[in-house]
Amino acid sequence: MNRKLLSIGLMSTLTLLSSVNLYGYEIKGKIASSLSGVDGKYVYILPIGAKGLNEVIDSAKISNNSFILSGADKGEMMCRLFIQDMAPGKTYSPSFLLEKGNLVATLDTFSYVNGTPENDAFSALMKKVEDTQTKLSAIPKDADTDKKYEEIIKELNGEAYKYILANPTKLTAAKLFTDLRYDLTEAEQEEILAVADAKFMSFPGVSSIKEHLEVLKNVAPGKKFIDFEMADSEGKLHKISEYIGKGKVVLLDFWASWCGPCMREVPSIKKIYDKYKDKGFEIVGISFDNKKENWMKARTDKNMNWIHLSDIKGWKSLAAPMYGVNSIPCTLLIDKDGTILQRNIFGDELEGKLAELLK
Structure with missing residues (x-):
């Protein structure tokens, strides 16, 4: 040449x-x-x-x-x-x-950031998330729009879930997985982890999700409740076994005064409690407050007249890791013999279940 x-x-x-x-x-x-x-x-x-x-x-x-x-x-x-x-x-x-x-x-x-197939796909999904959030922020959130609002969020989360499940070997999917950990059901999380490779599993936070799911297996429906001791507002210690497994259906309710969704659930819970408290139903509230005065004020203001315990340690409460609670409100419905029946049951579903159990 x-x-x-x-x-x-x-x-x-x-x-x-x-x-x-x-x-x-x-x-x-x-x-x-x-x-x-x-x-x-x-x-x-x-x-x-x-x-x-x-x-x-x-x-x-x-x-x-x-x-x-x-x-x-x-x-x-x-x-x-x-x-x-x-x-x-x-x-x-x-x-x-x-x-x-x-x-x-x-x-x-x-x-x-664009320029490679994975970054292009990830940024396109993030753009859709951004556009949807901007659109939702312009919608006045009230009783009439709540359902539609939740439907849009559910649809968006569904798209992200599909991306994660389709890409169990990609770090962008692992990032989304940790971002959406509170929006994915336990079954969806298990499904993703079952196909995830070592690279996916190495992403910060993924191992803690897996560990959390293992904890949940110990307090899953069909398991007996796990006992612990905590103080009431007078400082007197009580084991929750004083109230659970004693012939009443009990709702173990994890909440905090600073938790907006928790406070929005109170009127519904109170209505149900007043209806069934004389029929064999009890509530044991476990507060994740870190200031006693806030805990007490919320109970008084909302007339939450059921059993309350707290160690006033916020998210460091001993009950959180024991019951795998990483978001609130969180509830466990427990049968008369101390068997866990259902997790995260609220509103009409809770009332319907109590009607069935306390005929």
Whole structure:
């Protein structure tokens, strides 16, 4: 071959290799012009799950609201971009998969990173989430719109669930899984974990979800309640076995005065309690408050005239890990002999079940 043609061919090949960045990552970023005063500051890459800024992977100086980050291939990891003096996780701080290839970051009131198939799919789903949340925020939330509101959220969560289940080997799916842990049913979580690979399982927070599901098996319907001791408002200690397994159907109710959904459930619970308290029904409320005065005030203001216990430790309450409670309100309906019948039962469903049990 002619040496000149060989040289030209070699240069073309090297140019092509450079353009696709086979040996590392490159992120070309643009920051919205509406965000002023960022020139001269730095953009950072921080792994999700990092314990401090000392774990920053890379940084680049911003010029004309633009930046370029590049480096050697570090393998796949979920990261965030964030701007100096702006907290990670807020606006202008997208999460993305740092991987080998050429990426494009757009930092705006909705921020995203594109350029590889996985980042493209992830950012498209995040855009749908953002658009839906913006739409919902404009809807006046009242009794007439609550149902429609919940239906839209359920549909959106369903799409995210499908993405996770279809991608059990991808870190973006693992990130969504940890984000949606409180919106997925236990059955859905089990289904996802059953097909997840080691990379998925290594994402921060996934192992704790698995551990939580193991705890729930100990307090699942059909199991006997687990006893514990806690103080009443006078400081006197009581075991919950004083009230459970003594011939009454008991609702073990985990709540707190600071929990809006808990407080919204009170009128319904009170109505049901007043109807069935003389027919063999009792409620044992376990508060996750961390201030006794708030706990007492809520009970008085709402006339919650059933049994109440608390160790005033908030989420550090000894009952939380014992019963796998990581969100409230949370209830367990327990039969007369101390057998757990159902978890997270409220409103009409609770009343219907009591009507069946306390004929």
